[in-house]
Structures are given as structure tokens and as C-alpha cells.
Amino acid sequence: MIDFTSALYLGLHHPSRLLQPWQQLTLGVPAALAEPPGAQEIAQELAQLQGCERGVLMPSTLHLFWDLFGMLCQQPVTLYLDEGTYAIARWGMERLSARGVAVHPFRHHDANALLSRITLQARNRKYPVVVVNGFCPACGTAAPIGDYLDIVRRFGGLLVLDDTQALGILGEAPALHSPYGHGGGGILRWSGYSGPDILVGSSLAKGLGAPVAVLAGSERLLRRFAVASDTRVHSSPPSVAVIQAAVHALAVNRLQGNLVRRRLAQRVGQFRGGLARIGWSSTGGWFPVQTLRGIAGERAIRLHQQLSQNGVQTVLTRPRHGKEPRLSFLFTARHHAREIERCIDMVDTLAREVKRQRKLNDSRDRQLWFAGQRYTYL
Structure with missing residues (x-):
């Protein structure tokens, strides 16, 4: 995990x-x-x-x-x-x-x-x-x-x-x-x-x-x-x-603080760069709390659950004023580069699946709508 x-x-x-x-x-x-x-x-x-x-x-x-x-x-x-x-x-x-x-x-x-x-x-x-x-x-x-x-x-x-x-x-x-x-x-x-x-x-x-x-x-x-x-x-x-x-x-x-902070910055930079590579981005700047852009509400909850089922634990955060929950990743200097890469691959895979499923649902809804229209005109 x-x-x-x-x-x-x-x-x-x-x-x-x-x-x-x-x-x-x-x-x-x-x-x-x-x-x-x-x-x-x-x-x-x-x-x-x-x-x-x-x-x-x-x-x-x-x-x-x-x-x-x-x-x-x-x-x-x-x-x-x-x-x-x-x-x-x-x-x-x-x-x-x-x-x-x-x-x-x-x-x-x-x-x-x-x-x-x-x-x-x-x-x-x-x-x-x-x-x-x-x-x-x-x-x-x-x-x-x-x-x-x-x-x-x-x-x-x-x-x-x-x-x-x-x-x-x-x-x-x-x-x-x-x-x-x-x-x-x-x-x-x-x-x-x-x-x-x-x-x-x-x-x-x-x-x-x-x-x-x-x-x-x-x-x-x-x-x-x-x-x-x-x-x-x-x-x-x-x-x-x-x-x-x-x-x-x-x-x-x-004794070691500046070295550890540089390592932490490298991990955050690796995550942000990995997201950019797959067409995603996050808020948080260089801070070790990174929140995915464009993912909120039910989509964030679903991705959070799917990541957990695949061995990646994340945090659901709720912005002020009761806005929809968003998906956040908290980084520490103990994270390894390979863990960041696995996380990026998992996000990419699951996001593609969510997008594919949404297209299937949209296509099915359109088919049902046209079927309903044909029935209406009979």
C-alpha cells in the first residue's frame, strides 16, 4: 500500500x-x-x-x-x-x-x-x-x-x-x-x-x-x-x-533539514511533472499537499475508492464554504520515486477507464433517447 x-x-x-x-x-x-x-x-x-x-x-x-x-x-x-x-x-x-x-x-x-x-x-x-x-x-x-x-x-x-x-x-x-x-x-x-x-x-x-x-x-x-x-x-x-x-x-x-526539504521538493516536482505528462494538473504549487484539478464531487470520491482498491491511499478534502470534495495527495520525504511513478500510472489508467465508461453511458443514453423519440412518433 x-x-x-x-x-x-x-x-x-x-x-x-x-x-x-x-x-x-x-x-x-x-x-x-x-x-x-x-x-x-x-x-x-x-x-x-x-x-x-x-x-x-x-x-x-x-x-x-x-x-x-x-x-x-x-x-x-x-x-x-x-x-x-x-x-x-x-x-x-x-x-x-x-x-x-x-x-x-x-x-x-x-x-x-x-x-x-x-x-x-x-x-x-x-x-x-x-x-x-x-x-x-x-x-x-x-x-x-x-x-x-x-x-x-x-x-x-x-x-x-x-x-x-x-x-x-x-x-x-x-x-x-x-x-x-x-x-x-x-x-x-x-x-x-x-x-x-x-x-x-x-x-x-x-x-x-x-x-x-x-x-x-x-x-x-x-x-x-x-x-x-x-x-x-x-x-x-x-x-x-x-x-x-x-x-x-x-x-x-x-543537521539534515535542507537536504530533506530538497528531497521533498523533488518528489512534489516529480508528481506535478507526471501529471502534466498525462494531461492533468494539480493545485498546491510546490507545497507537499497536491489536489487534482478538474476532479470534484462524485468523480473525486469514485477515484479515491478505486485508488484505494489498487493500493494507493489518498485524502478526500473539502474546501471552505461546503464545496464538493476533492482528491488530494500528501507527500513526505520518505516517498520513493517509484511510488510516485506507480501513482501517476494508476491515476492515468483509472481516469481513462472513468472517461471510457462515461462515453459508454452517454452513448447508451443517446440510444435510449432516440428510441423514446421513435416510440413517441408512432
Whole structure:
């Protein structure tokens, strides 16, 4: 079975034999009283990787965004939500909605729509907070960070990024021969922006393969977050095992990350080139989430099932606004060239069969229609 369903893009595994040993998984106290061993150090390393002053480690992005929006609602704020924002950040924002805070959605990656929204609300003099994904795998493009920042700074607000998709994949100085850039620091490093008015929440569970999250930003905001956090008081902190997995992930990223990212880019390029060879294409750019163009709804479901029956596992994805499902392939650096070729051959074979079957059905329908017309005129 060839698996194109894993979001472990760099293919990083963290077996216990490669991690530093630990004597206990947890201290039995919340992070507000005592950080688990290594938590502060790894949080700081992650913050520096992303181009930020300070980081705080959290068990997940759900904990992170719950606490972040809880902190923000301590002052008069208005939220502006990019319509493509991932569900986890939306769940955190529901905490603010329940407290009567206004949430204004705007069109995905549309800076003009954001400007119009903020301008209309400017007279309320509330602190504007803009929430967006750093990179959108559904459309295969990065958010217009620079445009959003210009607007946020014009109104004295804050930009909140969910950078889970890009962390570990995108980095500094992207170029034709290295489309992901270098270092794997995420969307801020890739786009070249930074500042005290940016907060970045990211899970390491995709690119870096460790189920833990980090909030990164300015020293002032992160100090405030650490004090205001509810889950750092009432929930368990990340386990020592998970922290050691993050330590291992960053060590691998330092030593081999750029090589692994080049290998990943080669696999994505091979897939896109193979599709072009058989007259197909995909959305996603160079990102390791590739979605077939022109295949949606029942056709996508049918092809998904047929690929599975022939040993190729794919993902059915549903774009925002409840559109029809589409067929996606998630690539990792562990995929082999021969697996990509087999996948392309299988897609080509099955697509030809679907097309042939459709022609047969159309021909049969025409025959039935003509037979009905002859019967009508008798």
C-alpha cells in the first residue's frame, strides 16, 4: 500500500532509542508552577527558528489558541478572520464570541477586503486583531503577510498567524532550485517579515513530527501570555517524552533539514511533472499537499475508492464554504520515486477507464433517447 495521507512532510520519526532518556513523564504540577525539563529551552529555540524573541511551549494548538484569545479578551478587541483560517483557531475564537466580542470574516487572502472591514469598524476604537493561516494548503498559497501587516500597523493592531503547515517546510531565501527556502523557520522567515505586533502559533506535529505546539512572538506579549494562560494552570503541560521528541526534531532539522526539504521538493516536482505528462494538473504549487484539478464531487470520491482498491491511499478534502470534495495527495520525504511513478500510472489508467465508461453511458443514453423519440412518433 502506498500512503499519500500523512502530513509528516519531512518524514521525521522519533523512536525512543534516539531520544534522551527520562525518569518520569511529568512533574505532576502545572506549567504555571514549574516547566517540564527542557520546555523553556526548546521553546526559545523554536522562537529563534521562526524569527521571534520568545516562545512558550503548549500541549497543542487547541490549548494555545484557547489561552491566546482568552488573554486578548481582557481588553476591548475586534477580531478579523480570514475565511480560510483553520478550524482550531476558529474554536479558540469561539471563546471570544461567547463573551460578545465581534468577529468579522473577510475574503480569503484579500487584503482589500480586510482594509474595508477594519475601516468600517475603526470608529469603535477597539484593538483590531487579524487572524489568518500563514500558508493555505487548500489553495497552495501563502497569506499576503506584508499587506496584512501594513493594515494592522496602520490601525495599531495585532496579526495572529497559525503557521502549523509551514513550520519545518518553508524557510529563508526561497529560490527556483530550493522552493522551500532554508532552515524551515516557517512563514515569517519565508516572507521576510517580523515585528512585535505578530504572534505565531504552530504545531510541530506536521513538518517536525512532534505532537506539541509553540506560541512565538515578542518578549512583552509572551510574558503576558504566560501569566494569563488558563491551561498552564488547569491542564497538564507537554510530557517530557514529547519535549525530547521536539529536541530531536530540531537537531535533525539543523543537521539534515535542507537536504530533506530538497528531497521533498523533488518528489512534489516529480508528481506535478507526471501529471502534466498525462494531461492533468494539480493545485498546491510546490507545497507537499497536491489536489487534482478538474476532479470534484462524485468523480473525486469514485477515484479515491478505486485508488484505494489498487493500493494507493489518498485524502478526500473539502474546501471552505461546503464545496464538493476533492482528491488530494500528501507527500513526505520518505516517498520513493517509484511510488510516485506507480501513482501517476494508476491515476492515468483509472481516469481513462472513468472517461471510457462515461462515453459508454452517454452513448447508451443517446440510444435510449432516440428510441423514446421513435416510440413517441408512432
